[in-house]
Amino acid sequence: MNPGTFDMQRLLSALPLFSALSPLERERVAQGCQLKRLARGDMFFRVGEACEAFHIVASGQIKLYVASPSGQEKVIEIIGPGRSFAEALVFLGQPHIVNAQALSDTLLVSVSKQAVLAEVERDPRFSLRLLAGISRRLHSLIQDVESYALHSGMQRLIGYLLRDVEGADAGSGNPISITVSLPASKATIASRLSLTPEYFSRVLHELEAQGLIQIDKREIRILDVHRLASFESH
Missing domain, CATH: 1.10.10.10 (Winged helix-like DNA-binding domain superfamily/Winged helix DNA-binding domain)
Incomplete structure (x- = not known):
């Protein structure tokens, strides 16, 4: 996939978060997006680094994980094409609490904090869609905790x-x-x-x-x- 010919609006329109936006609204969001290409094994961000955007996987896979001082990893989530991550931290203004690494050659769309906040101010319905996405992730994490505690x-x-x-x-x-x-x-x-x-x-x-x-x-x-x-x- 060539970033120079990448159709940003087409990707945004395929995502539930942006699918209800008008072409003009998606164009505004697209102006605040950047394409980032990672090779397999590349680190995208680390715990403690500033969070200035949330991200959508256009192709490839991202591993979100934490690591102990001894280097032992615990994988939190594997993010595949069409899915987003780091939305909540954009609003909290906090640094990243997990590490992100490419599991394969990956193309990411990073949506800047400014672009998100500007759209939230224009359309409260956009805020509800963001909240729905964050809530789904929270629900998934709760299910994980339940599984670890109650299931073999x-x-x-x-x-x-x-x-x-x-x-x-x-x-x-x-x-x-x-x-x-x-x-x-x-x-x-x-x-x-x-x-x-x-x-x-x-x-x-x-x-x-x-x-x-x-x-x-x-x-x-x-x-x-x-x-x-x-x-x-x-």
Whole structure:
């Protein structure tokens, strides 16, 4: 993707946060946006650095994480295309509380604090959309805390594999087979689920031995969605 020919308005119109804006309003926001290209492994920001914008992933992936003094990482979130991050800190005027690193070659759209605040002043409905996005992230984090506190490692991993297939037709009586592509390395996903890489791999192979999944590097084929969901409660 060539930033010189990138259609900023088209990207903004595809995002829920900006989709209800008029072309003129999106044009104003676009004037306050910058494209930033990161190579795999590049750091985007670190804990303590000033937050002057929030960001949207146009392509690629961003890992948000914290690190202990010994260097051990805890992955907070993996941000994929079309999703945004750091919105709340723009309003709080506080420095970043997590680190951000590119998991792959990534193109970001950074929306300046000034552009956001100017649109908020023009249209209160824009504020409500921002609040909705921040609330969804907060709800997701609360669900994570609940999962870590109340669910076993096995349940967390199965829940992660089934996160996008909750609406599968359970009444058909026929096995539903799907393939899930892990968006990052197994070690990164393990950290996201607060599991050790060794335990993560052990559980995957246990599920494979039970005939529930087949593993091909980052491709996980779920052989029967309903059996796997049922196994989660064992």
